[in-house]
Amino acid sequence: MAAQQGASVSPLRALEEALGLTAGGDATEEAEGTYYLEQVTITEGSEDEYEYEEIPDDNFSIPEGEEDLAKAVQMVQEQSTDAEILEQKTVLPSKHVVPEVIEDFLCNFLIKMGMTRTLDCFQSEWYELIQKGGTKLRDAGNVPDVYIQNMHLDNENKTLKKDLKQWKQAADKAREDLLKTQKERDFHRMHHKRIIQEKNKLINELKGLRLHYASYEPTIRVLLDKHHNLLRQKMLTTMERDKAIEQISAYQSSSKTMDPWNGYQDTKVRGIPSYKKEFASEGPTQRALREAREQYKSKLKMKERRKDSEFPTDMQPYISRCLPRGNDSPAKFDYLLSTIFRLHDLPVSCIVVHPSKDMLVSCGEDHLWKAVGLPNGNVLLTGTGHTDWLSNCCFHPSGNMLATSSGDTTVKLWDMTGGNCTLTFEGHKHAVWSCTWHSCGDFVASSSLDTTSKIWDVNSERCRCTLYGHTDSVNSIEFFPCSNTLLTASADKSLSIWDARTGKCEQSLYGHMHSINDATFSPKGHMIASCDSCGVTKLWDFRKLLPIVSIDVGPSPGNEVNFDSSGRILAQASGSGVIHLLDLQSGQIYKLMGHENEAHTVVFSRDGKSLFSGGCDGTVRVWT
Template identity: 35%
Template sequence: MSAQRKERAEEENREEENKVEEERRDDEEDFEEAMREFASSTASRRKCEPPKLQMIPKIPEAVDDFLRNFLRKLGMSRTLRSFEAEWYGSAQKLQTESLRMTCAGVSFIPDALTHRQLLHSELQEVHRETDLLREEVLAAGERLGRMQREADFHRLQYRRVQEEKNRLINDFKKLKKHLESYEPALKQLDEKYQTALSQKMLISIEKERVKSSINAQPNQEKPQMKKERSIKSGDRPDKSPEKSNNMRYPKFPDPHLAQVSFETCKSSFSLSCSVRAHQLPISCIDLHPRKMVLSSASDDHSWRLWALPADGEKVGQMVMTGEGHSDWLSGCSFHPEGAKLATTSGDSTVGSSLHYSPVSSDLLVLSMILGRFLLQVRLWDFSRGCCVLMLAGHTQPTWGCSFHSCGHLLASCSADRTIKLWDLNRASCHLTLRRHTASVNSVRFLPFSDLLLACSADKTLALWDAKVGLCVATFQGHQHPCNHAAFSLAGGIAASCDTCGVVKLWDIRKPSSATATVEAGQQAANQVAFSPSGKTLAVACSDGLVRMVDVASLVVSSLSGHSDGVQSVTFDHKGETVISAGSDGSINVWS
């Protein structure tokens, strides 16, 4: 047992010695590495520093030299000569002569004290370099710790990005499967649509054939046929000719066919309603995103909401009005949700009031209107009946505004040559865009996009990325100041008009030059608006006419009904109605 214990103790001792030896080797390796780094850093510093001049590179330490210097300092020259004669003898006569010349005053012979001083200076230099090396080692340790922390951070970021990538891949696969599940239903609906369309075509052909056969019969047979039809209708009063026609020729509603019929019948527009909305000129109108409700801004310091007339009605009904401005209003724009309205004005006063008009319950969804007055920004709250917020930003009157499709961002333009993007959640200015050299007259967001189109009196248009605040394209081609610009909802087309009645069409993907130019009259063109299909362009002209431009053929037709210049124009949601307002204070509805 004792032998086993001794062997175990010896093994433990050997293990401890091995551990100590390994630690010593690690320390020696670290020390050698530090010395190599120190040597490299010292060598680099010595390369940069100029070499120091040493007067005495090596000083021999001898007793005879010490005695010789001592006697010389005391001025005992005879004793020095006697010492040298006795010390060296006749064999060292030449060396004695040289020493005498040295005593005559050339230089001191180095001694142990001087050698000690030189060694002390070298020791101080070594200490200084050691301190520098220590500082460098500490700095390297700090850098190493910082790099390790950065590596850990980037490693965590990489893991997070990898997890996000995997999650997106899984979502993409799920969406792909979901889309594939819809393909049979879409195919079935397409087959139904094609079947219905073919049935409609067959019915129309049958109808034309019956009409042609009736027209081909002699004239004397027509009264008899009418008499027989009247007798049949009298025998069966529950089935009128209209009902029989509906049963015989069923109608299949198709929104695409409705748009085509509208676009191909531009010349059939007629004035269906005219409302005296304001006593002074109307500067701008805008349509509610979902309802047939129109907002108007006027020079009489007020804005109003109007319920557009339905079929068979002749007069629109005023929904509500807001008063309190001290100067003219220049623009208005509905919030994408339809419950707010942004307006721009040239006033800078405080104080406002709201007045309601009796309306139906379905129009009470407009419970709040946001008023932006830049110079001043005002927030109108209908539940309180007063202005609850005002912001200031522009230094000169503002000409227009437009909401982003998210509803939290509003763009406004001003005569101070700037465009401001307002964060409605923070009630503050998010960005200020500066590029134009003259007044910015209109701004318009592309729906469901961050692109913002602006036109200016410097005869140019600019396309901005509102997310980063950069100008991505510039459109040049107008010879006169631009008044307004608008996007087409059907594609990447934009239109602009200037003060001499020139309308230009642009491809926003190729801003080098205009794709088409249309003359819309001898006087100024104040505003342009595309139909929902993008096939027709309405232009508000100062000569009192609304000009309709077919985008494909560039054929121009006119609508007359205003007694003064037309300032604003827009389409309804289906493109079947054109609404215009002008300096005569009236709103005209063309259908």
């Protein structure tokens, strides 16, 4: 077979061309692509006048000598064998059986590398095997592509590693969940054991109390019998006394003399005064009822004599005290914790500074309020009278009275000279959160958990108006300085502005997304500040009733906000224990860190040089 670079010709095809069978013979090709060779004899008597020339065989020569003669005989035998093979009918395999692609690849590779001897050996051995039928190409199958197989194995390995990683992560997460569940199980098991121990302890104590009570039962029965006997004796004594009084009255009536001008003459019978003669026949129960009825009538007459206060339309005596005082000193932000006053056993809910004296009042959840002298912190007065926690307090514009609100649903007024309660307002159905004085000093307003606010008249001692409109707890209330306008903040996320004379809501402000805990006016009255339960503080333009700015210092709740006397600094008491100071000119926020727990209230001193804050640990902290 003659092979060239890029293409190859099979040796069998070359042999056919050499014999001239493919061009002029009678070779036939069947449908399956199989070739048959037949021997053709050309006779001399052919009519073809073509002259054939003899082709000399240059390669065939008879060697000389005996050895050469043996080789010549062998060569002749091989040629005769080849002729016999040619005479036989040869069946060639189909083209698709021979892997020509592999054959061409090998031949081209050997030619390119110059390995001609290897090429000759390969061709000879390959086609000899094919001719002898020594190979079964169909059974050999396709030669596997190692690179593709390696690539598939690599992809499969990557997939398995990825699955292994996922399963490992799932196993780690399951292990963490298992540990967490085991810890929760152990915790609940210990809690269950503790509850069982407490239950057994209570059962034992209950058994002991029952035994102890059983030991007192005979004594209790004896005392009950004595009590019933005493009641019977008291009843008999009362009946005998009433009978004796009737006899005395009858005897007295028979011995009286008639005065034609003055009626019966006033006399004394057995020490009974004459002004009690007409009630001498009354029993003790009737007498007590009559006296209570008279006292109630006298109170009603006193209230009727007291007139309702009028809402002011002009300046009042205390109007100068409610105006903000000028503060020419520069704003101060570098407050430092200087003193801690431990005043209450429970959290401090409110701090107010006296309008003219160096004194502050703190209210606590221990049912007490305390007046503290500054700067020493000595307790001057202690107010007791509320039966539940105190929520807020406010000084009268003159500073002589104090109003407090409490969880016992009442508002009390206190005299600051002696610390005595002078008046109690009752009417709210739930806890009262806040209270505030009118600038004239004749009215007190309060807000409550029952979604209402009330305006109380100090002179007539009654509720003048109830403000309805909020749909949730009203957490804060404050009078606008020197006016009849009220500001309320509610848990329904809204602020409302009311006319105290009519009790109508004039305007509502919306913008907070959570419950509003506190709201206050600036000293000049042109701005409103409010804070909610997520630490968002908002500033509102009171003249335009529009929001100005919103500051988020959360997520801890803002419990209270207050301006300093200049109106430049806004302080906020946060649930995280941080006191935030907002500079309204630059917008910068300063933080005061000193409370260990939640801060409930914050207030400035009159001159702005000090700051007071109260926390849930029952202390009042002074910042200077």
